[in-house]
Amino acid sequence: MKSKKLTRVFSQLSSLIGLILLVALFAILTKGTSLTMLNIKTVIGQSIILMISSVGVYFIMSMGMMNLSTGGIICICCYVLAKVGKINIPLGILCMIATGTFIGFLTGVSVAILKVPSFLATLCVSYIIDGLIIQLIASQAESIPFALYDMDDFSFKLPLLIVVLAVCWLISTRTKFGHHVRMVGSQEQAAIYTGISVNKVKIIAFVLCGILCSIAGFLTAVRSGTASVQSGQGMMFNTMITLVLGGFPVGGGTKSNISAPIIGSFMLQVLTNGLAILNVSTTIQEAIKGVVFLAIIIIMTNKGNIAGLFQSKNSIKANNTLATTTLGEKQ
Amino acid sequence: MSEVLFRINELYKYFGATHAVDGASMDVYPGEVLGFIGENGSGKSTILSIISGMLKPDSGTFELDAKPYTPASQAEGIKSGVSLIAQEINTLEGLSVAENIFLGLEENFSKHGFINLKKMHQMALDVLVASGITDIAPEDDVRHYSIEQRKMIELVRSFFIKPRLLMIDETSTALSHVGRDELYKLINATKEAGNSVIFISHDLQEVLRVCDRITILRDGKIVTSKMADEVDEDQLKTLMVGRELVGSFYRTDYDAKISDDVVLQVRDLKCKGLGGVSFDLHKGEILGIAGLSDSGMHEIGRAIFGIEYDVAGDVKVVESGKSVKTIQESIGEKIGYISKNRDTESLFQAASISDNIAVHCMDVLSKSIFVSPSKMKKFAEENAKTLEVKMREVGQNVSELSGGNKQKVAVTKWIARGTEIFVMDSPTRGIDVGVKAVIYALLVQLNKQGKSMIVISEELLELIGCCDRILVMRDGRISGEFFRNENLREEDIVQKVV
Numbered sequence: 001m002k003s004k005k006l007t008r009v010f011s012q013l014s015s016l017i018g019l020i021l022l023v024a025l026f027a028i029l030t031k032g033t034s035l036t037m038l039n040i041k042t043v044i045g046q047s048i049i050l051m052i053s054s055v056g057v058y059f060i061m062s063m064g065m066m067n068l069s070t071g072g073i074i075c076i077c078c079y080v081l082a083k084v085g086k087i088n089i090p091l092g093i094l095c096m097i098a099t100g101t102f103i104g105f106l107t108g109v110s111v112a113i114l115k116v117p118s119f120l121a122t123l124c125v126s127y128i129i130d131g132l133i134i135q136l137i138a139s140q141a142e143s144i145p146f147a148l149y150d151m152d153d154f155s156f157k158l159p160l161l162i163v164v165l166a167v168c169w170l171i172s173t174r175t176k177f178g179h180h181v182r183m184v185g186s187q188e189q190a191a192i193y194t195g196i197s198v199n200k201v202k203i204i205a206f207v208l209c210g211i212l213c214s215i216a217g218f219l220t221a222v223r224s225g226t227a228s229v230q231s232g233q234g235m236m237f238n239t240m241i242t243l244v245l246g247g248f249p250v251g252g253g254t255k256s257n258i259s260a261p262i263i264g265s266f267m268l269q270v271l272t273n274g275l276a277i278l279n280v281s282t283t284i285q286e287a288i289k290g291v292v293f294l295a296i297i298i299i300m301t302n303k304g305n306i307a308g309l310f311q312s313k314n315s316i317k318a319n320n321t322l323a324t325t326t327l328g329e330k331q
Numbered sequence: 332m333s334e335v336l337f338r339i340n341e342l343y344k345y346f347g348a349t350h351a352v353d354g355a356s357m358d359v360y361p362g363e364v365l366g367f368i369g370e371n372g373s374g375k376s377t378i379l380s381i382i383s384g385m386l387k388p389d390s391g392t393f394e395l396d397a398k399p400y401t402p403a404s405q406a407e408g409i410k411s412g413v414s415l416i417a418q419e420i421n422t423l424e425g426l427s428v429a430e431n432i433f434l435g436l437e438e439n440f441s442k443h444g445f446i447n448l449k450k451m452h453q454m455a456l457d458v459l460v461a462s463g464i465t466d467i468a469p470e471d472d473v474r475h476y477s478i479e480q481r482k483m484i485e486l487v488r489s490f491f492i493k494p495r496l497l498m499i500d501e502t503s504t505a506l507s508h509v510g511r512d513e514l515y516k517l518i519n520a521t522k523e524a525g526n527s528v529i530f531i532s533h534d535l536q537e538v539l540r541v542c543d544r545i546t547i548l549r550d551g552k553i554v555t556s557k558m559a560d561e562v563d564e565d566q567l568k569t570l571m572v573g574r575e576l577v578g579s580f581y582r583t584d585y586d587a588k589i590s591d592d593v594v595l596q597v598r599d600l601k602c603k604g605l606g607g608v609s610f611d612l613h614k615g616e617i618l619g620i621a622g623l624s625d626s627g628m629h630e631i632g633r634a635i636f637g638i639e640y641d642v643a644g645d646v647k648v649v650e651s652g653k654s655v656k657t658i659q660e661s662i663g664e665k666i667g668y669i670s671k672n673r674d675t676e677s678l679f680q681a682a683s684i685s686d687n688i689a690v691h692c693m694d695v696l697s698k699s700i701f702v703s704p705s706k707m708k709k710f711a712e713e714n715a716k717t718l719e720v721k722m723r724e725v726g727q728n729v730s731e732l733s734g735g736n737k738q739k740v741a742v743t744k745w746i747a748r749g750t751e752i753f754v755m756d757s758p759t760r761g762i763d764v765g766v767k768a769v770i771y772a773l774l775v776q777l778n779k780q781g782k783s784m785i786v787i788s789e790e791l792l793e794l795i796g797c798c799d800r801i802l803v804m805r806d807g808r809i810s811g812e813f814f815r816n817e818n819l820r821e822e823d824i825v826q827k828v829v
Binding site: 173174175177180182183186187194197253 | 658659661662668675676677678680681683689690691693697700701702703704707744
């Protein structure tokens with residue numbers, strides 16, 4: 001019994017242990033450079049944007065859905081901030097958050113009410129934004145108001161991060177919505193029969209994700225000082241790999257834990273940062289990330305039963321073809 | 332009887348702390364039909380799954396015709412002559428009927444890697460016709476067929492394979508009389524060919540009728556084996572439960588008076604498969620709805636609760652005077668619905684007992700948008716006690732529970748939120764005697780508390796045994812009404828059913 005409890009604790013902490021191992025690995029490889037105060041600060045600084053947007057995606061993926069529009073929302077939020085911010089800074093911030101909320105709402109409606117599969121809906125949103133941004137900005141990057149440059153500071157960003165995380169943690173663990181999100185991901189049909197307003201939950205989750213992405217967009221804009229076609233680039237993939245690194249169950253559901261985006265974003269940044277110190281080119285870094293992502297997914301979907309994958313061909317085929325479908329109403 | 336067709340030696344299978352199979356050893360002789368009976372969670376289905384190759388045992392060995400038999404997969408099991416008709420639907424949607432029948436046997440029709448579809452369809456048609464089935468076309472996608480027809484396709488498949496050892500797990504509940512006859516034909520054919528059958532059913536009368544020998548399991552262990560002609564139903568029940576079942580299974584009172592107060596008024600309820608149904612549900616009444624599966628009986632429950640689309644007519648909760656149309660409105664008016672598809676619709680399989688109960692009662696637990704996890708857990712723990720759910724802790728996953736215990740959780744969810752009107756669709760489907768009695772006792776218990784119930788069931792005896800009043804459905808309409816009385820027999824109702 002005791003050993004069983006231990007293994008459970010271990011599996012819960014596995015991603016934290018992974019993070020520690022990763023830090024240790026790069027500390028050795030970079031001969032301590034990665035552990036300097038300056039570098040730690042850099043890693044945390046880089047993690048903030050990723051963490052906030054992954055927490056947004058966390059709510060979506062808990063429902064067993066996808067969000068591929070993170071990068072797009074961040075990008076358009078940067079643009080809105082730059083444009084409207086020129087007229088009035090608070091108005092700019094307000095419009096930016098409204099933009100994120102609105103896009104989240106539209107996506108939520110198309111997913112929940114119009115029944116578009118989430119990965120398609122968000123992929124389309126992402127392309128629409130891409131097209132708009134290229135048309136609007138052309139190749140000229142739009143600079144943001146100078147006054148906002150001061151915001152790119154730890155004394156502002158860290159408290160902001162803590163507040164955002166605290167609120168999201170509260171939402172996830174202490175509100176009805178937080179539980180409903182996981183139940184929808186666990187078994188949608190049962191959720192409907194339980195009286196959960198599944199459509200409402202879906203829309204709220206997308207709106208929440210949109211808001212968080214707009215906050216991430218704000219931080220992206222103040223960090224780079226401009227809104228360009230590149231803003232938010234790579235976020236779509238990074239948020240997903242973050243969650244998976246943090247030990248998030250691929251299909252969502254009740255085992256989803258908000259620690260995943262937090263630990264995961266540190267892991268991803270430690271990885272990226274360590275590789276950068278080791279002078280690995282950014283293009284190869286992308287390839288490495290892809291491989292790591294795939295490897296973790298393979299391990300997670302096969303639950304450690306990797307040996308079983310290499311059984312004789314016949315038995316694998318048989319396992320696939322004779323998969324049992326549960327008795328349910330299919331008329 | 333001296334030679335052994337199939338032998339199980341010291342079989343063990345643990346799921347975590349649950350000892351699903353705990354050292355089972357037994358022999359199956361050629362040409363016999365062996366019944367497997369036992370309460371839910373006694374390990375019957377697990378043993379069959381292991382024999383079929385679907386699950387791996389923790390330890391233990393098999394011998395088939397005195398040769399070691401270690402199936403790595405279900406397909407290998409079939410090649411060795413061991414075939415399982417499982418409790419679940421095992422046909423694959425998107426494949427044609429013929430492809431399903433010959434799944435894994437395609438080499439019979441292929442040349443140089445190409446499958447001769449025409450030959451396959453012809454062959455499928457031949458086996459279907461040989462089994463007397465004419466309403467299934469080999470080239471159709473199986474998704475167009477009902478659950479029963481799909482089960483028939485599986486039967487036909489077994490006819491074709493002619494297994495050395497045929498295992499049938501709780502299949503008859505999904506079949507009508509005609510389907511059952513086909514099933515018995517298959518069993519007899521297998522037996523006459525000198526091969527053996529292992530047969531699982533919750534219906535003890537059926538087991539006694541079909542089987543030569545009956546093996547009783549309890550808690551993963553084999554209790555004993557009896558020849559079918561040496562035991563009766565009551566003895567079997569006692570052996571299964573491990574104690575004397577005292578008193579009657581069903582309600583014994585016949586003088587209960589139905590209250591005149593109406594709690595639910597259903598008027599001209601119409602939807603797909605339901606052609607205008609009106610009735611009243613009285614306070615504290617157990618109202619049974621009988622009929623065949625496609626008579627509209629299941630639709631009544633779904634339409635009342637607000638699941639069906641395009642529902643016309645009126646469902647009025649008398650106390651508040653409100654008509655309910657959606658699931659949320661129904662729940663708000665204290666109507667609860669327990670789906671016949673327990674695993675997919677009434678419970679979250681991958682979630683804990685605590686989550687299942689508490690998430691259902693969020694609005695009871697807290698009026699604001701916030702809810703405390705410790706309060707949720709405490710609430711679940713308290714409520715799980717009311718029906719004595721057999722579990723380690725409320726944090727345990729529902730999927731680990733046996734069928735009867737799952738049903739208890741499903742009912743607990745509704746009791747916990749103070750539901751007054753219960754609509755239960757096939758509450759004892761796939762649940763065996765010991766637990767069935769618990770469910771019946773539960774109905775009476777709820778009834779004593781003044782709750783009103785609509786119990787939809789295909790099992791007439793259980794309706795006769797439990798209900799104050801029975802409405803019989805035929806072709807989407809009410810075709811008869813019976814009041815509780817001692818002389819009510821199954822035959823009386825059957826006349827109205829068909």
